[in-house]
Amino acid sequence: MSADRSDQLHQNRATAVATPLAQASGLLRVATGGPGCTEISADVARWLREVEAGDGIVHLLIRHTSASLMIQENADPDVQHDLVAALRRLAPEGPHYRHDSEGPDDMPAHIKAMMMPVTLSVPVLNGRMRLGTWQGIYVVEHRARPHRREVALHFIGTCMAP
Amino acid sequence: MSADRSDQLHQNRATAVATPLAQASGLLRVATGGPGCTEISADVARWLREVEAGDGIVHLLIRHTSASLMIQENADPDVQHDLVAALRRLAPEGPHYRHDSEGPDDMPAHIKAMMMPVTLSVPVLNGRMRLGTWQGIYVVEHRARPHRREVALHFIGTCMAP
Amino acid sequence: MSADRSDQLHQNRATAVATPLAQASGLLRVATGGPGCTEISADVARWLREVEAGDGIVHLLIRHTSASLMIQENADPDVQHDLVAALRRLAPEGPHYRHDSEGPDDMPAHIKAMMMPVTLSVPVLNGRMRLGTWQGIYVVEHRARPHRREVALHFIGTCMAP
Numbered sequence: 001m002s003a004d005r006s007d008q009l010h011q012n013r014a015t016a017v018a019t020p021l022a023q024a025s026g027l028l029r030v031a032t033g034g035p036g037c038t039e040i041s042a043d044v045a046r047w048l049r050e051v052e053a054g055d056g057i058v059h060l061l062i063r064h065t066s067a068s069l070m071i072q073e074n075a076d077p078d079v080q081h082d083l084v085a086a087l088r089r090l091a092p093e094g095p096h097y098r099h100d101s102e103g104p105d106d107m108p109a110h111i112k113a114m115m116m117p118v119t120l121s122v123p124v125l126n127g128r129m130r131l132g133t134w135q136g137i138y139v140v141e142h143r144a145r146p147h148r149r150e151v152a153l154h155f156i157g158t159c160m161a162p
Numbered sequence: 163m164s165a166d167r168s169d170q171l172h173q174n175r176a177t178a179v180a181t182p183l184a185q186a187s188g189l190l191r192v193a194t195g196g197p198g199c200t201e202i203s204a205d206v207a208r209w210l211r212e213v214e215a216g217d218g219i220v221h222l223l224i225r226h227t228s229a230s231l232m233i234q235e236n237a238d239p240d241v242q243h244d245l246v247a248a249l250r251r252l253a254p255e256g257p258h259y260r261h262d263s264e265g266p267d268d269m270p271a272h273i274k275a276m277m278m279p280v281t282l283s284v285p286v287l288n289g290r291m292r293l294g295t296w297q298g299i300y301v302v303e304h305r306a307r308p309h310r311r312e313v314a315l316h317f318i319g320t321c322m323a324p
Numbered sequence: 325m326s327a328d329r330s331d332q333l334h335q336n337r338a339t340a341v342a343t344p345l346a347q348a349s350g351l352l353r354v355a356t357g358g359p360g361c362t363e364i365s366a367d368v369a370r371w372l373r374e375v376e377a378g379d380g381i382v383h384l385l386i387r388h389t390s391a392s393l394m395i396q397e398n399a400d401p402d403v404q405h406d407l408v409a410a411l412r413r414l415a416p417e418g419p420h421y422r423h424d425s426e427g428p429d430d431m432p433a434h435i436k437a438m439m440m441p442v443t444l445s446v447p448v449l450n451g452r453m454r455l456g457t458w459q460g461i462y463v464v465e466h467r468a469r470p471h472r473r474e475v476a477l478h479f480i481g482t483c484m485a486p
Contacts, residue, residue: 021183021345021480023217023319025287055347057383057478059219059283063294065235071442072434073389078423079434086415086435091248099240110234110241111248114278116438118233118297121283121383121445123478125349130476132387135442152292154219154285156183156318156480157347183345185379185481187449221381221445225456227397253410261402272396272403273410276440280395280459283445314454316381316447318345318480 024051026153032141035088037070037080040151041136044122045129047153053127056157060120063150066109066142068116074136087112087142109142116140127160186213188315194303197250199232199242202313203298206284207291209315215289218319222282225312228271228304230278236298249274249304271304278302289322348375350477356465359412361394361404364475365460368446369453371477377451380481384444387474390433390466392440398460411436411466433466440464451484 026047032038048058062069073079091111093104100107120137123130131137139149188209194200210220224231235241253273255266262269282299285292293299301311350371356362372382386393397403415435417428424431444461447454455461463473 021347023183025217025285055349057480059285061283061285061292063292063297065233065294065296070438071389072438076423076425078421079431082421082423082431083435083438085420086438090252090414096247097240097244099238099244101238107241107244111245114232114234114245114248117442118279119283121385121443123349123383123385123476130385130387132389132474134389135387150294152285156219185345187379187447221447223445223447223454225454225459227395227456227458252414258409259402259406261400261406263400269403269406273407276394276396276407276410280441281445312456314447318381 021056021157022159023154023156024053026051028151028153030139030149030151031146032067032139032149033146034144035084035141037084037138037140039074039136039138041074044137044153048124048127048155051155052160053124053155054158054160055126056124056155058122058124058129059154061152062118062139063152065113066106067147067149068113068140068142069118069120070116070138070140071120071131071135072138073134075134090115103144105144112142124155124157183218183319184321185316185318186215188213190313190315192301192311192313193308194229194301194311195308196306197246197303199246199300199302201236201298201300203236206299206315210286210289210317213317214322215286215317216320216322217288218286218317220284220286220291221316223314224280224301225314227275228268229309229311230275230302230304231280231282232278232300232302233282233293233297234300235296237296265306267306274304286317286319345380345481346483347478347480348377350375352475352477354463354473354475355470356391356463356473357470358468359408359465361408361462361464363398363460363462365398368461368477372448372451372479375479376484377448377479378482378484379450380448380479382446382448382453383478384461385476386442386463387476389437390430391471391473392437392464392466393442393444394440394462394464395444395455395459396462397458399458414439427468429468436466448479448481
């Protein structure tokens with residue numbers, strides 16, 4: 001195990017003073033189609049370009065309690081099918097819930113949301129997220145019917161030179 | 163799917179230079195009553211007012227391995243009851259654990275803590291967290307008995323004009 | 325429940341203007357030995373010293389979809405054994421997955437990764453992470469064989485006085 005020191009940036013105070021940090025705030029609206037995964041990586045990347053992000057962190061918050069954020073494999077679509085099926089096994093519908101006023105899929109949706117990320121903080125270098133080769137960012141819909149979901153975006157870091 | 167550009171702030175470097183970023187650090191102490199959820203949204207909101215937070219990110223870290231942070235529905239208390247019951251089913255007590263020196267509820271508590279957030283990063287605009295309408299922030303106690311828990315707070319962003 | 329105000333820092337804009345924020349970026353390479361937990365707390369702490377971190381946030385992103393980040397007890401090694409066993413029960417191998425082209429351990433690994441943190445944001449004061457007494461940061465390997473894993477590091481905050 002070793003730290004790779006080759007890509008460290010702005011290690012000293014002098015550099016930081018010379019490049020003051022900025023921030024930008026935005027909102028993604030995502031239309032889901034019922035249980036499943038909607039990739040938003042390209043939308044986040046586009047927003048980072050629009051706000052001229054350089055180096056920093058992009059924060060995501062999903063503003064709902066029955067849908068989740070996820071970073072997962074974006075190569076084989078079967079993976080997403082199996083992930084959704086696994087969530088259904090971990091939090092099945094049934095008569096054992098007290099909260100049932102919003103339909104049989106609502107309480108399982110809250111349980112799934114409890115087990116998955118609500119916020120993500122992704123490092124950005126030269127305007128690009130430092131995701132792994134196979135990683136994509138997704139909104140995961142837990143409810144049975146399509147919904148409109150909101151993801152709050154916030155970038156803190158340097159801006160690209162104009 | 164589309165990005166809402168109406169609420170983007172500080173998109174260009176000039177604005178950022180004019181509004182240097184500040185930070186503030188704090189600690190919440192939370193008394194829990196055994197398995198269940200304690201809402202801390204109002205405590206975090208009050209702290210943001212005290213430190214005169216403007217736009218930025220508030221970070222939370224729960225400093226324990228048998229309790230969790232959670233963002234969940236704060237409308238129907240039955241939801242919280244069902245969430246705690248679901249955690250009990252996912253990580254039941256039993257004789258199948260090696261680690262049993264701290265009581266039968268300890269290892270299930272660690273498993274629950276593994277599956278839920280330890281850190282959260284919530285965007286803040288004009289001093290207010292951008293949570294969804296029904297979202298509240300909770301400390302979830304996984305141990306059988308009441309505990310005193312600590313949540314580290316850290317804000318990075320602009321401060322309100324004096 | 326009460327906020328401890330004794331350790332709040334930089335509450336007002338004046339202080340922040342006087343101590344501009346810096347950032348640093350790095351990469352940890354972690355060799356895992358198959359299913360299990362590898363503690364990286366000391367590596368992250370060492371990197372924070374190298375970049376002369378003062379007060380701020382250190383962000384971690386694991387750049388993989390079949391391994392996870394975790395903050396858990398670092399006292400009794402039996403805890404880690406039981407955590408890995410619990411993950412195996414929650415996401416068992418079996419013939420019920422569509423995605424099986426990368427071996428029987430691959431889809432269970434993605435499910436485990438879905439339920440655990442991909443990013444962490446840890447507050448730092450005076451160069452030290454504000455982790456609890458018993459908390460350590462781990463890379464959790466979900467695949468059956470050893471892998472080389474990468475964790476992106478990013479610090480935003482003040483730097484130590486030279």
